[in-house]
Amino acid sequence: xxxxxxxxxxxxxxxxxxxxxxxxxxxxxxxxxxxxxxxxxxxxxxxxxxxxxxxxxxxxxxxxxxxxxxxxxxxxxxxxxxxxxxxxxxxxxxxxxxxxxxxxxxxxxxxxxxxxxxxxxxxxxxxxxxxxxxxxxxxxxxxxxxxxxxxxxxxxxxxxxxxxxxxxxxxxxxxxxxxx
Numbered sequence: 001x002x003x004x005x006x007x008x009x010x011x012x013x014x015x016x017x018x019x020x021x022x023x024x025x026x027x028x029x030x031x032x033x034x035x036x037x038x039x040x041x042x043x044x045x046x047x048x049x050x051x052x053x054x055x056x057x058x059x060x061x062x063x064x065x066x067x068x069x070x071x072x073x074x075x076x077x078x079x080x081x082x083x084x085x086x087x088x089x090x091x092x093x094x095x096x097x098x099x100x101x102x103x104x105x106x107x108x109x110x111x112x113x114x115x116x117x118x119x120x121x122x123x124x125x126x127x128x129x130x131x132x133x134x135x136x137x138x139x140x141x142x143x144x145x146x147x148x149x150x151x152x153x154x155x156x157x158x159x160x161x162x163x164x165x166x167x168x169x170x171x172x173x174x175x176x177x178x179x180x
Contacts (some may be wrong), residue, residue, distance in 0.1 A: 009128065013069065013070070013071050013073070014069070015069065015128050015129060015130055016053070016055050016067050016068060016069040016128075016129045016135070016179070017067070017068060017069065017073060017126040017127060017128055017129065018065065018066075018067050018126070018127045018129060018138040018142075019065070019066055019067075019068070019077065019124040019125065019126045019127075020063060020064070020065050020124060020125050021063060021064050021066075021080075021081060021120055021121075021124050022062065022063040022120070022121045023062045023063060023119060023120065023121070024104065024107040024108075024118050024119065024120065024121050025103060025107045026062040026063070027062060027100060027103055027104070027107075028061040028062050029061070029062065029088060029092075029100070029119070030059050030060065030061050030062065030064070030160070031061050032091075034091055035088050035091060035092075036059055036160055038084055038087045038088055038091065039059060039064065039084055040172055040173050042080050042083050042084050042087075043057075043066075043080070043173055044173060044174075045083075046070070046076050046079070046080060047173075047174060050070055050071075050072070050076050050079075051070055051071050052068060052069075052070040052073075052076050053068060053069050053070065053176045054066060054067070054068050054162070054173065054174070054175050054176065055067040055068060055069070055135075055139075055162075055175065055176050055177075055179050056138070056139045056142045056143070056162045056166075056175065057142065057160075057161070057162050057173075057175070058142045058143065058145045058146065058158070058160065058161045058162070059160035059161070060145060060146065060149070060160075065141070065142045065145065066142075067129065067135070067138055067139065067142065073126075077124055077126075081120045081124075084119070084120075085117075085118075085119035085120055088119055089101070089104065089117050089119060101117060104117035104118055104119055105117050109122070132180055135179065139162075139166070142161070142162070143155040143161060143162070143163040143166070145161075146158040146161065156169060159172070160172065162175045162177075165177055
């Protein structure tokens, strides 16, 4: 029995999942374009090598939401979080971001013995999407996240968001918009 009601059913690969990845302590990591690029590059790698389909996303300063599907989505997400954590922490080390790194060390859960820092909160709270109505609801939630926070007036004005792809504009990463 799973410890949580949030889980990915690997035998139902045709359905996408809405997921959230949150930085520990809600620390603002994605205010730096380089850290966002690490996330985008990781998704590109998954798209090229793991049949990973990104159907929607938003990256904000301390968390991200995505809608995705893949044959082994659990493994893809574990790899994504592990790789991005290592790369972002390495980048912050290179930049001498001592304050952030100290916070990541302080917020690390005690059972995380293999690392000095923790970047991501555990889990991604995957929610399976089985209908077009739920898909549209999740996409609207994702796309209007920066608007609700007062960062932009129109979702397509937020750089790190799939609303541009859905509006027929060039996005920063390939997004599957013809999922219906």
